[in-house]
Amino acid sequence: MHVCDAWMSRTSGTPHHLDACRVSRIASCAILTTGGRPAAIPLSSWMSRSRSRGCDGHSPLVWMQEGTHMPAHHLRWIEITTLASGLPLRLAEHTFSGGQPGPSVGITAAIHGDELAPVEALRQLAARLQSAELRGTVRIVPVVNPLSFQAQTRNTPQDMTNLNRVFPGDRNGWLSEQLAATFVAEFLPGLDALLDLHAGGALPTVDYAYIENDPDLSAAFGTKVLYRGPGFPGTFSHVAVSRGIRTVVTELGGGLLRDREYIARTVAGLENALRHLGVLPGEVTRRTDQIVIEQLDTLRPNQGGLLVPGVGVDQLGEVVEQGTLLGTVYNPQTFEMLQELHAPHPRNLMILTRGAATRVEAGDYGYMLAPV
Ligand SMILES: [Zn+2]
Missing domain, CATH: 3.40.630.10 (Zn peptidases)
Structure with a gap:
């Protein structure tokens, strides 16, 4: 008896799952349920069939190696x-x-x-x-x-x-x-x-x-x-x-x-x-x-422009002291400095930052931090 027929006989002809159509080279048997009673064939022969007919032609389909439970x-x-x-x-x-x-x-x-x-x-x-x-x-x-x-x-x-x-x-x-x-x-x-x-x-x-x-x-x-x-x-x-x-x-x-x-x-x-x-x-x-943390503050710029970072992504999860320059907003055309954003609390845990020079509008997410 082929290993697939043996597996089918032990499972009383009822595959564990009937809602899947998936290919796995780990398993050894394919169970076809199209056209009546489920039948088991070696996965290798299903693979050669599926090249011409595709998975959908045999759906629903399930396969598993004897003794294993593949999701x-x-x-x-x-x-x-x-x-x-x-x-x-x-x-x-x-x-x-x-x-x-x-x-x-x-x-x-x-x-x-x-x-x-x-x-x-x-x-x-x-x-x-x-x-x-x-x-x-x-x-x-x-x-x-x-x-x-x-x-x-x-x-x-x-x-x-x-x-x-x-x-x-x-x-x-x-x-x-x-x-x-x-x-x-x-x-x-x-x-x-x-x-x-x-x-x-x-x-x-x-x-x-x-x-x-x-x-x-x-x-x-x-x-x-x-x-x-x-x-x-x-x-x-x-x-x-x-x-x-x-x-x-x-x-x-x-x-x-x-x-x-x-x-x-x-x-x-x-x-x-x-x-x-x-x-x-x-x-x-x-x-x-x-x-x-139970307080999370969002710093939103009041001016749009190019926001050039003062703190980087490597400082996420780190504490910065009060007054630390978080970033500077420049007018991208005139180079005028429009706003500096500073850490507001005595000790600030950095939660969100901009690690590269980015476009910013007034009111966008600039930084998020928590007093600690
Ligand atoms: Zn989201």
């Missing part, structure tokens, strides 16, 4: 609406289901479309989950606002709205409100935990995580600075918390500086948080130098 991966599209161009507005949701029962964890990014590092971190995490030993389910939506992602803007360009201020949304409201309402209805039900990933956007770089309703989960993500504060109304996380979902919002990276480091830290932080939640096996790593 099934399922991609679905959350349909939002039709755009003026006639193209659909829809969001990709990747679901990884383990072979063992466990919590359902949602991970989201790019609610603000100019926050790119978390999107790449989720691509890398998804690749690692393909071969991980999972309990429960991980559901990933890497780009919650594709319209602002395409435009590389914080707000949705069609209605100039900040998506993360209009949750839980309104099915009859602005486009961003309709997106929010559908996403809440499609994504939040059944979730035990939510990790909503943010970054500093196109220009600033940031490094902290919010404490929402689960301090240990926030700590497990691994930033040095944890912020316990009121947050903003209308955020996705606010709705999740109101529904009793264990929630953390992270703010890590941005500004294209030291990108690989921040992406690697995001992947490591997510894996540690998934260990904390019991989804991934292994010991949870705990930092011993974390700082909880």
Whole structure:
């Protein structure tokens, strides 16, 4: 008896998962369920068939090596609406289901479309989950606002709205409100935990995580600075918390500086948080130098122009003394110095900075810091 037939007979002809279509050279058997009773064939022969017919021709399909539980991966599209161009507005949701029962964890990014590092971190995490030993389910939506992602803007360009201020949304409201309402209805039900990933956007770089309703989960993500504060109304996380979902919002990276480091830290932080939640096996790593702050000040310039940094990204998480020059705004055409931004408190913990000469408008995020 071929190993695949033997495996099928031991599982009574019922594959563990029937919702996946994925290729893995690790496994030895492919289970085809098209046309009646599931049948097992060696993966090698499925691979040669699939070259001409493709994965979809055999969907749903599952394969696993005898005695192993590889997570099934399922991609679905959350349909939002039709755009003026006639193209659909829809969001990709990747679901990884383990072979063992466990919590359902949602991970989201790019609610603000100019926050790119978390999107790449989720691509890398998804690749690692393909071969991980999972309990429960991980559901990933890497780009919650594709319209602002395409435009590389914080707000949705069609209605100039900040998506993360209009949750839980309104099915009859602005486009961003309709997106929010559908996403809440499609994504939040059944979730035990939510990790909503943010970054500093196109220009600033940031490094902290919010404490929402689960301090240990926030700590497990691994930033040095944890912020316990009121947050903003209308955020996705606010709705999740109101529904009793264990929630953390992270703010890590941005500004294209030291990108690989921040992406690697995001992947490591997510894996540690998934260990904390019991989804991934292994010991949870705990930092011993974390700082909880309850006041977070934003310095916004009063003049637009070119903001030339006085402190760098390497000073994030560090304390600077009162009066330290954080940055200077110049008129880019006349070179006139318009404003100097100084550290306001006796001791200032740097949370967000601009590590390169950047364009700034009056009122933009310049720096974030906490008195310590
Ligand atoms: Zn954001």
